[in-house]
Amino acid sequence: MGEEKVEEKTAAGKGIWETIEDKFIEIFSSPKLAIFIFIILAVLSVFGTVIEQNREPSMYIAAYGEKWYGVIKGFGLTDIYHSWYFSLTLMLLSVNLSVCFFRRLPPKWRLIKDKTVVMAEDAILRQKNNAKLNHNISLQDIKGAVSGLLKKKGYKVITAETGSDVSIFARRGAIGRIGSDITHVGLLIIFLGAIMGSFLGFKGFATIFEGETKSIPNTDFALRVDKFWIEYYDDYKPKDFFSTLTVIDKGKEVFQKTIEVNDPLKYKGVWFYQSSYGQAWDMITKARLYVYDRKSGKFVSEVLTDFGKETDVPNTNLKLKVVGFVADFYYDPASKEVFSKSMEHNNPAMQIEIYEKGVLKTAPWVFSKYPEAFLDKSTKYFIEAAGYQSPQYTGLSIARDPGVNIVWVGSTLLTLGLFLSFFVIHKRIWIKIVDKNNKVDIYVGGNANKNKINFDKDFANLVNELDKIGR
Amino acid sequence: MINSFFWVDVTFWLYLTSCAFYVLHGFFYKNETLGILGTVTAILGVAINTLALGYRAYEAGHAPFSNLYESMLLFTWATVIGYLMMEFKYKLRIIGTFVMSIVFFSILTIVWLLPYRYQNIDPLNPALQSLWLEIHVMTTFIGYAAFAISFGISIMYLIKNSVEKGGNREGNLKGFFARFPDLNILDELNYKSIAWGFPFLTIGIITGAVWANYAWGTYWSWDPKETWSAIVWLIYAGYLHARVTHGWRGVKTAIFAIIGFLSIIFLYWGVSFILPGLHAYA
Numbered sequence: 001m002g003e004e005k006v007e008e009k010t011a012a013g014k015g016i017w018e019t020i021e022d023k024f025i026e027i028f029s030s031p032k033l034a035i036f037i038f039i040i041l042a043v044l045s046v047f048g049t050v051i052e053q054n055r056e057p058s059m060y061i062a063a064y065g066e067k068w069y070g071v072i073k074g075f076g077l078t079d080i081y082h083s084w085y086f087s088l089t090l091m092l093l094s095v096n097l098s099v100c101f102f103r104r105l106p107p108k109w110r111l112i113k114d115k116t117v118v119m120a121e122d123a124i125l126r127q128k129n130n131a132k133l134n135h136n137i138s139l140q141d142i143k144g145a146v147s148g149l150l151k152k153k154g155y156k157v158i159t160a161e162t163g164s165d166v167s168i169f170a171r172r173g174a175i176g177r178i179g180s181d182i183t184h185v186g187l188l189i190i191f192l193g194a195i196m197g198s199f200l201g202f203k204g205f206a207t208i209f210e211g212e213t214k215s216i217p218n219t220d221f222a223l224r225v226d227k228f229w230i231e232y233y234d235d236y237k238p239k240d241f242f243s244t245l246t247v248i249d250k251g252k253e254v255f256q257k258t259i260e261v262n263d264p265l266k267y268k269g270v271w272f273y274q275s276s277y278g279q280a281w282d283m284i285t286k287a288r289l290y291v292y293d294r295k296s297g298k299f300v301s302e303v304l305t306d307f308g309k310e311t312d313v314p315n316t317n318l319k320l321k322v323v324g325f326v327a328d329f330y331y332d333p334a335s336k337e338v339f340s341k342s343m344e345h346n347n348p349a350m351q352i353e354i355y356e357k358g359v360l361k362t363a364p365w366v367f368s369k370y371p372e373a374f375l376d377k378s379t380k381y382f383i384e385a386a387g388y389q390s391p392q393y394t395g396l397s398i399a400r401d402p403g404v405n406i407v408w409v410g411s412t413l414l415t416l417g418l419f420l421s422f423f424v425i426h427k428r429i430w431i432k433i434v435d436k437n438n439k440v441d442i443y444v445g446g447n448a449n450k451n452k453i454n455f456d457k458d459f460a461n462l463v464n465e466l467d468k469i470g471r
Numbered sequence: 472m473i474n475s476f477f478w479v480d481v482t483f484w485l486y487l488t489s490c491a492f493y494v495l496h497g498f499f500y501k502n503e504t505l506g507i508l509g510t511v512t513a514i515l516g517v518a519i520n521t522l523a524l525g526y527r528a529y530e531a532g533h534a535p536f537s538n539l540y541e542s543m544l545l546f547t548w549a550t551v552i553g554y555l556m557m558e559f560k561y562k563l564r565i566i567g568t569f570v571m572s573i574v575f576f577s578i579l580t581i582v583w584l585l586p587y588r589y590q591n592i593d594p595l596n597p598a599l600q601s602l603w604l605e606i607h608v609m610t611t612f613i614g615y616a617a618f619a620i621s622f623g624i625s626i627m628y629l630i631k632n633s634v635e636k637g638g639n640r641e642g643n644l645k646g647f648f649a650r651f652p653d654l655n656i657l658d659e660l661n662y663k664s665i666a667w668g669f670p671f672l673t674i675g676i677i678t679g680a681v682w683a684n685y686a687w688g689t690y691w692s693w694d695p696k697e698t699w700s701a702i703v704w705l706i707y708a709g710y711l712h713a714r715v716t717h718g719w720r721g722v723k724t725a726i727f728a729i730i731g732f733l734s735i736i737f738l739y740w741g742v743s744f745i746l747p748g749l750h751a752y753a
């Protein structure tokens with residue numbers, strides 16, 4: 001159908017650009033395209049839930065094999081929601097929505113504003129709901145009662161009179177017609193907010209120790225963690241965790257807030273969320289060391305030492321100093337460096353400098369879980385790492401999203417539009433009362449754009465009540 | 472000992488009884504008493520269902536929406552209330568045979584089929600302690616309930632339609648089907664239920680996003696549950712557009728609504744058990 005229209009226009013002397021423009025508008029104002037786009041989005045989304053997203057390559061290779069990983073990766077299926085084709089589909093949806101909106105609103109607006117009061121008798125009887133009544137009352141006596149009845153039912157009523165008849169137009173709920181448009185605009189606004197968020201916002205994560213001050217990337221201020229603690233249920237499952245944070249801007253303490261899960265801190269548009277916690281993986285504050293005589297295996301002494309502080313071992317001429325710590329020991333033979341393989345305390349180890357009579361003898365690594373791995377023979381002592389205290393850090397998610405409020409505005413409009421469109425129903429009733437020498441004929445017709453079962457009942461009631469007037 | 476499990480059991484038996492009365496009334500329609508008994512037991516059932524939820528909340532110290540067991544109780548609760556409102560308004564008791572069957576099967580799954588560990592009262596993980604969560608779950612399940620009702624009505628539509636087409640098979644069952652409401656009334660009620668479900672599902676998705684934003688700083692992270700809720704949402708948006716802009720009616724929209732509800736079952740049960748992600752708890 002549209003095809004011919006375009007050709008007609010071209011024939012009538014339209015330029016190539018106008019033709020393209022017409023075609024464009026024609027395609028994009030079509031609600032058919034909308035359903036097509038829904039299907040594409042749904043199918044792509046299903047892919048994204050079946051194939052795990054944004055995981056490390058080794059996981060995909062394990063699951064699908066090397067060859068299929070290449071294919072999956074090549075098609076962008078490992079991050080489908082950020083692939084070009086997903087974005088393109090969302091863009092098409094937005095264009096579709098916008099064109100639809102501008103094409104359909106004006107005629108709809110005219111319908112809403114329409115106040116055609118006078119309608120011919122046969123036109124009234126062609127309405128979806130209609131009836132014809134007659135009464136033995138004069139026109140003047142009945143017209144007030146009829147419009148009063150409609151007003152009582154919540155209709156806005158307009159009347160027009162000639163000498164021999166009265167026309168009444170009653171309407172309500174016209175605003176419901178634009179519910180779907182408000183929904184569509186709300187959705188566009190949500191997209192706008194999401195786009196703003198992805199271009200102007202940032203997301204990050206920081207681990208900060210109690211007492212530590214960290215400057216926050218992408219901002220000009222710093223955050224200090226004054227205190228961090230966890231509350232537990234009776235069965236030792238964590239119930240909630242808290243961080244007392246102080247914002248430091250240009251060297252000055254600006255304000256302090258204790259955040260917890262579900263209660264973030266906000267400063268200069270940046271939000272800080274309590275998201276995790278853990279123990280330091282590269283640092284301890286205190287260590288407890290046991291010293292034995294290597295030959296006899298006899299316990300000699302116990303030392304409680306601070307990190308980096310030389311401490312005398314009672315009953316000996318030794319001094320010990322803890323100079324290093326890793327939570328998950330790993331020795332890289334290439335670089336000959338020790339580091340922590342993970343943030344978990346899987347294989348905690350500390351490096352201890354051993355001084356005998358003030359002279360540094362060695363600095364072996366001592367393993368908490370494997371004390372027998374202490375092989376150092378430079379002194380006659382055997383040292384065991386009995387325990388340690390490592391500081392706890394709080395894990396903060398950091399987000400700045402200048403689009404988020406726009407998303408909420410869009411969501412509100414979207415929802416509001418739904419309620420308007422489903423629950424505010426446009427009902428129109430036309431009545432014509434025709435004078436027949438102190439009798440009247442009443443023509444009633446009407447329709448509703450939705451919920452027709454209910455309107456059928458309402459209409460039947462109305463006709464009933466009209467019938468009773470003056471009887 | 473009287474605890475929430477006891478009240479859930481009572482609810483179960485009441486829904487079973489109510490379902491039986493509705494079905495009997497479907498066959499022996501001249502006996503109005505059976506229908507009234509169905510309605511009365513449904514009302515009683517929903518009252519005890521409320522009590523069970525309340526007891527559960529009292530025992531747990533938080534709103535009873537934190538696991539499958541509890542959310543299923545919320546589902547049956549919302550579905551029965553939704554159905555009773557509809558019965559009150561349209562006086563079409565025969566729809567109760569289908570809706571109460573759905574309710575009965577739902578409560579059967581949690582009372583008898585759900586492994587015991589899912590029935591435990593668990594302490595709330597910190598991220599779940601939020602008023603937004605409560606609003607999110609409430610609205611989502613009102614939406615699910617409305618879609619469940621539309622599912623029941625759609626099945627009735629398809630049955631009635633094929634019986635009308637199939638012509639003159641005789642017998643008790645035929646009489647039963649013949650008493651289904653008119654096809655266009657079923658179609659309109661189907662739309663009406665979805666017109667309730669869709670806004671509530673929408674609010675559910677939005678409040679979920681608000682909650683996620685408060686807990687993690689991201690309102691949408693494409694986890695499988697979120698994504699599936701968007702898919703379900705798109706399916707019902709498709710239904711609405713097919714109906715409003717293409718004039719689809721009858722069989723096509725009934726099938727659409729059935730697909731919609733099957734996708735909800737997947738969203739609700741399938742995603743939690745089959746797909747990995749954040750929403751593993753409910």
Ligand code: HEM
Nearest residue numbers: 029030031034093096097100177180183421708711715716
């Ligand atoms: C995910 C995206 C969309 C959603 C959630 C949505 C939602 C809705 C809703 C709720 C209605 C009202 C249905 C009813 O009254 O039963 C509606 C109607 C409508 N929509 Fe959409 N819509 C979307 C996209 C689109 C697009 C892209 C178009 C573009 C062609 C479109 C065109 C229409 C039209 C023409 C109507 C007819 C009803 C009227 O004019 O009032 N929709 N939409």
